[in-house]
Amino acid sequence: xxxxxxxxxxxxxxxxxxxxxxxxxxxxxxxxxxxxxxxxxxxxxxxxxxxxxxxxxxxxxxxxxxxxxxxxxxxxxxxxxxxxxxxxxxxxxxxxxxxxxxxxxxxxxxxxxxxxxxxxxxxxxxxxxxxxxxxxxxxxxxxxxxxxxxxxxxxxxxxxxxxxxxxxxxxxxxxxxxxxxxxxxxxxxxxxxxxxxxxxxxxxxxxxxxxxxxxxxxxxxxxxxxxxxxxxxxxxxxxxxxxxxxxxxxxxxxxxxxxxxxxxxxxxxxxxxxxxxxxxxxxxxxxxxxxxxxxxxxxxxxxxxxxxxxxxxxxxxxxxxxxxxxxxxxxxxxxxxxxxxxxxxxxxxxxxxxxxxxxxxxxxxxxxxxxxx
Numbered sequence: 001x002x003x004x005x006x007x008x009x010x011x012x013x014x015x016x017x018x019x020x021x022x023x024x025x026x027x028x029x030x031x032x033x034x035x036x037x038x039x040x041x042x043x044x045x046x047x048x049x050x051x052x053x054x055x056x057x058x059x060x061x062x063x064x065x066x067x068x069x070x071x072x073x074x075x076x077x078x079x080x081x082x083x084x085x086x087x088x089x090x091x092x093x094x095x096x097x098x099x100x101x102x103x104x105x106x107x108x109x110x111x112x113x114x115x116x117x118x119x120x121x122x123x124x125x126x127x128x129x130x131x132x133x134x135x136x137x138x139x140x141x142x143x144x145x146x147x148x149x150x151x152x153x154x155x156x157x158x159x160x161x162x163x164x165x166x167x168x169x170x171x172x173x174x175x176x177x178x179x180x181x182x183x184x185x186x187x188x189x190x191x192x193x194x195x196x197x198x199x200x201x202x203x204x205x206x207x208x209x210x211x212x213x214x215x216x217x218x219x220x221x222x223x224x225x226x227x228x229x230x231x232x233x234x235x236x237x238x239x240x241x242x243x244x245x246x247x248x249x250x251x252x253x254x255x256x257x258x259x260x261x262x263x264x265x266x267x268x269x270x271x272x273x274x275x276x277x278x279x280x281x282x283x284x285x286x287x288x289x290x291x292x293x294x295x296x297x298x299x300x301x302x303x304x305x306x307x308x309x310x311x312x313x314x315x316x317x318x319x320x321x322x323x324x325x326x327x328x329x330x331x332x333x334x335x336x337x338x339x340x341x342x343x344x345x346x347x348x349x350x351x352x353x354x355x356x357x358x359x360x361x362x363x364x365x366x367x368x369x370x371x372x373x
Contacts, residue, residue: 018052050334058102087175105188186242273302
């Protein structure tokens with residue numbers, strides 16, 4: 001009989017040697033007015049480096065990739081220098097750190113784009129009921145309805161692939177242990193995967209293989225720059241965020257992707273269950289089926305707690321457990337989970353914006369006890 005796997009013990013999964021199996025999942029925090037990471041970002045991530053692996057907030061791969069104001073990027077020399085502060089601070093705590101490479105595609109607004117131009121997408125189909133974080137007609141910073149996108153040309157798709165690879169190379173220069181491509185939550189990569197959003201007639205539209213081509217070309221381009229062991233991807237099978245309808249070939253699509261990604265030997269696949277975000281749950285049995293298609297490292301995030309994490313890891317359905325929002329108000333989340341200490345509830349009004357309140361001022365459990373006497 002196998003001994004129980006402990007969530008809190010050091011482990012090596014794939015090529016990742018980690019101090020525990022807890023992952024801090026990517027979360028947009030919008031704290032960079034100039035797009036350049038700074039000392040406050042370094043402190044924020046260092047405070048949360050009880051995790052074995054941190055995956056940063058979504059990081060723009062170009063100046064047309066954004067749908068949220070004040071997010072950091074990885075396409076200028078200044079941004080690379082800024083991220084070095086973050087990676088150094090996290091590595092001091094013996095934690096690995098990947099950055100999430102992000103292109104939002106159609107989930108954007110003209111105020112997020114250079115010269116107020118239209119966002120780009122897999123097609124020109126608008127996400128009419130979704131919102132970006134931009135400027136309204138009065139110049140006020142707020143949620144704004146996504147603008148109608150322009151479909152990328154075939155050549156432009158190939159340029160975005162190069163943008164992912166360039167950002168991956170910059171990430172390694174900045175000291176990251178690897179990159180996670182954002183292929184989830186209705187953003188650009190997933191817009192290509194979904195036949196209800198992708199109406200292209202070129203090599204990137206139509207069949208499952210064609211709709212998957214952009215994702216796999218971006219992965220391959222990153223591998224060519226930094227090596228497969230430093231490249232990963234986030235996926236949301238059965239997700240519906242940002243108006244991605246379900247389609248008949250969901251399971252077949254993700255089986256094809258899993259098998260193709262397995263051939264490439266990437267660092268991990270990070271699956272998010274969107275039920276925690278008010279969207280669809282992963283169907284029963286999906287993780288078990290996914291394991292038969294993909295023999296690499298699997299992270300699961302979305303509505304996780306200690307019990308669920310340990311059950312899924314010990315059932316060999318996942319390897320690592322991802323926690324998102326819990327990490328915001330609980331910088332010492334790993335210690336709280338380990339000791340079954342109570343959680344500080346989040347304050348969603350402070351999740352975004354340039355204020356440091358709700359960012360680096362959350363207390364650990366032990367600090368709270370001192371304050372409360």
